[in-house]
Amino acid sequence: MKNFFKYYLPLYKNYKLKIFYSLIGILLVAGGSGGLAYIVKPLLDEVFIAKDKDMLLMIPFLLILVQSAQGFGKYIQVYYVSYIGQDIIRITRDRLLQHILTLDISFFQKKHGGELISRLTNDINRIQTAVSNQIAGLIRETLTIVALIFVVIYQSAELAFYGLIVLPISVYPLSILARKIKKLSFRSQESASDITSHLSETFNNVEIIKANCTEKMELEKFEEHNKNFFNINIKTVKTSELSSPIMEFLGAVAAAIVIMYGGSEVIRGELTAGSFMSFIAALFMLYTPVKRLSAIYNQLQDAVAAHERVISLYEIKPQILTGDKNFPENIETIDIKNVSLNYGELQALKNINLSAKKGEKIALVGDSGGGKSSLINLLIRFYDVNSGEILFNETLLKEINIKSLRTNISVVTQRVYIFNDTIASNVAYGQKIDEEKVIEALKQAHAYDFVSKMEDGIYAKLDEFGTNLSGGQRQRIAIARALYKNPQVLILDEATSALDNESESIISEVIDEISKNRITFVIAHRLSTIKNADKIAVFKNGEIVCVDKEKNLLNNCSEYQRLYNLANL
Numbered sequence: 001m002k003n004f005f006k007y008y009l010p011l012y013k014n015y016k017l018k019i020f021y022s023l024i025g026i027l028l029v030a031g032g033s034g035g036l037a038y039i040v041k042p043l044l045d046e047v048f049i050a051k052d053k054d055m056l057l058m059i060p061f062l063l064i065l066v067q068s069a070q071g072f073g074k075y076i077q078v079y080y081v082s083y084i085g086q087d088i089i090r091i092t093r094d095r096l097l098q099h100i101l102t103l104d105i106s107f108f109q110k111k112h113g114g115e116l117i118s119r120l121t122n123d124i125n126r127i128q129t130a131v132s133n134q135i136a137g138l139i140r141e142t143l144t145i146v147a148l149i150f151v152v153i154y155q156s157a158e159l160a161f162y163g164l165i166v167l168p169i170s171v172y173p174l175s176i177l178a179r180k181i182k183k184l185s186f187r188s189q190e191s192a193s194d195i196t197s198h199l200s201e202t203f204n205n206v207e208i209i210k211a212n213c214t215e216k217m218e219l220e221k222f223e224e225h226n227k228n229f230f231n232i233n234i235k236t237v238k239t240s241e242l243s244s245p246i247m248e249f250l251g252a253v254a255a256a257i258v259i260m261y262g263g264s265e266v267i268r269g270e271l272t273a274g275s276f277m278s279f280i281a282a283l284f285m286l287y288t289p290v291k292r293l294s295a296i297y298n299q300l301q302d303a304v305a306a307h308e309r310v311i312s313l314y315e316i317k318p319q320i321l322t323g324d325k326n327f328p329e330n331i332e333t334i335d336i337k338n339v340s341l342n343y344g345e346l347q348a349l350k351n352i353n354l355s356a357k358k359g360e361k362i363a364l365v366g367d368s369g370g371g372k373s374s375l376i377n378l379l380i381r382f383y384d385v386n387s388g389e390i391l392f393n394e395t396l397l398k399e400i401n402i403k404s405l406r407t408n409i410s411v412v413t414q415r416v417y418i419f420n421d422t423i424a425s426n427v428a429y430g431q432k433i434d435e436e437k438v439i440e441a442l443k444q445a446h447a448y449d450f451v452s453k454m455e456d457g458i459y460a461k462l463d464e465f466g467t468n469l470s471g472g473q474r475q476r477i478a479i480a481r482a483l484y485k486n487p488q489v490l491i492l493d494e495a496t497s498a499l500d501n502e503s504e505s506i507i508s509e510v511i512d513e514i515s516k517n518r519i520t521f522v523i524a525h526r527l528s529t530i531k532n533a534d535k536i537a538v539f540k541n542g543e544i545v546c547v548d549k550e551k552n553l554l555n556n557c558s559e560y561q562r563l564y565n566l567a568n569l
């Protein structure tokens with residue numbers, strides 16, 4: 001709880017004027033409650049007992065005034081407090097995404113997208129009510145309690161002792177409940193995240209679900225998560241609502257004692273009936289904010305649990321740190337020296353040595369799982385080497401600024417990424433749209449033919465997964481995107497696998513053409529794609545077993561011969 005406040009309270013300093021207005025609102029509400037309780041005394045003593053007519057006129061007027069002030073106070077308090085809370089949450093959400101996006105690719109490979117969505121939505125929503133309404137409620141109810149305690153003590157200090165003794169007694173059972181609620185809140189948030197994860201997985205894999213008729217199976221899995229969520233939430237309600245009967249009971253005991261003592265004082269004439277009734281009114285009014293306070297405290301547990309889940313993301317730091325050197329303006333060589341890479345226990349690359357010069361097209365071939373994509377992961381620093389080094393010209397890869405590195409390298413991966421936007425935005429992704437350049441890149445990627453036939457041409461809208469395009473068309477958009485950047489290093493990882501033979505051979509020619517003034521790496525299972533590469537590196541079980549031109553490999557490299565024979569079966 002302390003950490004929760006320590007984290008959010010400093011954010012309130014940007015809202016000084018709004019806090020001032022909300023405090024006025026809160027004071028009006030709290031003062032109004034005290035005022036209403038106090039009015040009971042003159043109503044009884046002056047009007048009913050002393051039969052004071054002036055008072056009879058004044059008290060209804062006072063009542064309207066106090067009640068209206070309270071209503072107005074509540075309105076401005078709710079408005080400003082919500083404003084502050086919503087704004088703090090907006091900033092918190094932006095910050096969290098900003099942080100998540102700095103994390104390494106390995107983090108995203110381990111963490112389920114649905115879980116992250118849940119943190120950014122469900123968890124932050126739970127914090128939202130805390131930083132707005134609950135913090136304000138905490139202040140408002142505390143002030144109301146103070147105002148009413150003031151009235152209670154003012155009317156009779158002795159009775160106040162009996163009336164208020166239950167407050168410290170109630171702390172113990174309430175704190176046990178709060179601890180339980182926090183645990184349940186954690187479980188409820190985890191369960192909410194299971195639901196989001198499952199939904200995101202279901203919608204992402206809907207084609208395979210339909211193709212395998214597993215709708216029922218997926219629904220059953222979802223129902224299980226959903227039931228679990230329901231059970232935890234019901235348990236939370238059961239626990240948190242216990243605070244109400246506990247408080248009611250303790251309150252009733254206190255009120256009973258007060259009536260016994262107070263009543264006998266009134267009978268003995270030591271206390272006026274008005275003071276006694278005002279005291280009782282304040283005491284009963286007092287239990288409402290006390291109960292609310294305990295409910296707020298319970299709800300805060302939920303927010304604290306959500307906050308801890310959010311904070312645990314902040315504790316994860318990126319391991320791939322940027323260097324401060326710019327990418328060389330004119331890349332001449334890339335040298336990969338004795339490089340090894342482990343994914344946890346698994347050694348994916350062992351002692352890799354490979355060099356590339358400007359204008360060269362380097363092909364990486366080999367069995368699936370041989371380590372080709374892993375080498376690409378190293379070149380774009382999705383992962384860092386475990387040993388060895390990679391040099392761009394004479395600069396160590398680690399010393400190069402990551403943004404500058406990735407601006408100068410284009411990668412077309414096996415999986416094609418399409419954004420829910422126009423073709424032009426997809427091609428120029430991350431850069432300003434230059435129509436001419438977009439068309440040029442599309443032409444180079446042999447995509448302009450089909451794009452120009454679409455109703456809105458380069459401004460045709462694509463949907464998120466590019467489902468309004470064929471597999472080959474999507475791949476061509478991805479190639480156009482890579483070319484639009486005019487990169488110094490171009491990496492094509494199975495970039496032509498979805499193309500028909502004819503388009504593939506045309507694009508291979510284009511690649512030959514465009515690789516003249518840059519360094520190009522091509523991974524291809526179809527050996528025809530890379531037959532005129534300047535170098536072919538043959539991967540096997542994380543090692544490069546041969547590097548040469550195809551002609552020589554066919555004579556000297558048994559692994560290449562094997563792949564070649566398999567391809568030509």
Ligand SMILES: Nc1ncnc2c1ncn2[C@@H]1O[C@H](COP(=O)(O)OP(=O)(O)OP(=O)(O)O)[C@@H](O)[C@H]1O
Nearest residue numbers: 109343346348367368369370371372373374375539
């Ligand atoms: N992110 C990862 N985390 C853990 N292991 C990984 C990861 N990526 C790849 N691997 C493992 O590393 C090994 C090499 O994989 P890599 O993707 O580099 O092979 P590849 O030669 O590109 O295969 P393919 O031709 O099928 O794409 C494989 O055993 C694979 O299971």
